[in-house]
Amino acid sequence: MADKIATRDSYGRALVELGASDPNVVVLDADLSGSTKSGEFKKAYPDRFFNAGIAECDLMGMATGLAFSGKTAFASTFAMFATGRAYEIIRNSIAYTGANVKICATHAGLSVGEDGASHQCLEDISLMRGLPGMTVLDPADDVSARKLIKAAAEMQGPVYIRLGRAAVPVVYSEDDDIVIGKAVKLREGSDVTIMSTGNVLSEALAAADQLAEEGIRAAVLDFHTIKPIDEAAIIEAAKGDGGIVTVEDHFVTGGLGSAVAEVMAKQGLGCKVKMLGAQDRFGESGKPGELYKEYGIDAASIKQAATELCAWTKMNTAP
């Protein structure tokens, strides 16, 4: 059994490492530094940590001002308040200007669990990827989260990094290459392709393992970068013999599924796509595992969708 680490803990660790190597790194939070783990940076570098209080719009504005004064500014709060409450500040002060602000939003998606719908942001990827110049990252585990946060710090310009609340299995090893904009193929298979983003990756991998036991070979791709999306990886999968299942802890509109469908439509590729994620429906209170099952993004749901897709493909491509 792999170690389980929440990607917000990876964030806290990465921040402390970045703070040591770069005196220009500053971190801001909006009264959630204990939860987002930006508090780890505060402990190590109190002079470079700024609390905005419960004021997410001002959090983003302050981060922007620091960025335009030569700092690499990390701004963290929950995904709901970062991208929802402060959307227009992100749009006009950060994205439009190309400010060097790294928005690190934790507690994204249903993984929030018991807090319920008001705190389960299922549209943040959609909101952020619509902004010109915004890089959108959604790491699946501890290793990829730390590597992507460091890569974000090294690049100029705004980045949205989506982080989860719940501990999730570590999938990658420290030697793995994680490059912004490049999807990672974790399982080979030609019957069906499962495309995953963020914390549901371990569910996708579990589904692939269960499918293999039944003789279905499923490829699994981790789209840790939603924007810029890895078009080549999508094209390769869409030209294969099987269909595609996308899975995300997000509304099916505007997220990974949409991004994949856009590329396929543009390329004129017509394989069938099953999009798993929250349909036209808000979240609710429950344990993350229960919610993943209820909303159809757990391993069993992914397996079922892949099985149905394989059956459909076989029926529709039979001579």
Added chain:
Amino acid sequence: MEITKLKEMAQTIRQDIIREVYSGNSGHPGGSLSCADIVTALYFEVMNIDPNDPAMKGRDRFVLSKGHAAPALYAALAERGYFPREELTTLRRMHSRLQGHPSMNKLPGVDMSTGSLGQGISVAVGMALASKLDGQGRVYALLGDGEIQEGLVWEAAMSAAHYGLDTLCAVVDHNGLQIDGRNDDVMKVNPIDEKFKAFGWNVICIDGHDMQQILDAFEAAKQCKGKPTAIVAETHKGMGVSFMMDNAGWHGKAPNEEQARQAIEELGGVF
């Protein structure tokens, strides 16, 4: 710059504002004219800046939080030598660097892109945090009085006081009018001075068209330690042009040729 020269420059900038908005046949003359004296004082006397090196390290910064007063900012930048004065007539045209609201990535000298009210002051707080960390540069932000109806202004006001940002000076251009009419009718903002005081700011109230008072206030702000300063400047919308003065109808309307000629002549210029 001599105070008489500053007063003349403010009138020149007012003429530029009329030319810009007339040429673009679009823009906001009223609130640009009301803040012309303040912007002139900043760009020609108060701020440590270099038109030949707009991104100079350690410089003072100006954030036009009331971004719709872009014509006043553009006029000051052009007169100060950041870009050719002839370009002022391209305001709001396709491919112009003089966007409807200031865009820092298009025009050198613009320290922050603004236009959506309330955001500039918050960014200015971030800049002042950096100036405190780095020990160099002051930050000036200009707000409209209608703008302070935005909640974000007060989030930023709280932060600036909390962090003791004495390198930050905000000016409220209190002309009493906004798009839908008088502040008092749309949404009361008074007393502005007491609000900022209650938020922990050093507050100075002045006549925003009296150049000596403006200069004295900026100097007093520099001397104040441990807290940010808010200058509440009593102004007239459309100041200097008889038919625009104190008239909310000239918030965002361009003059026709006859009106532009009269305005520029009233301001001591030649159309």
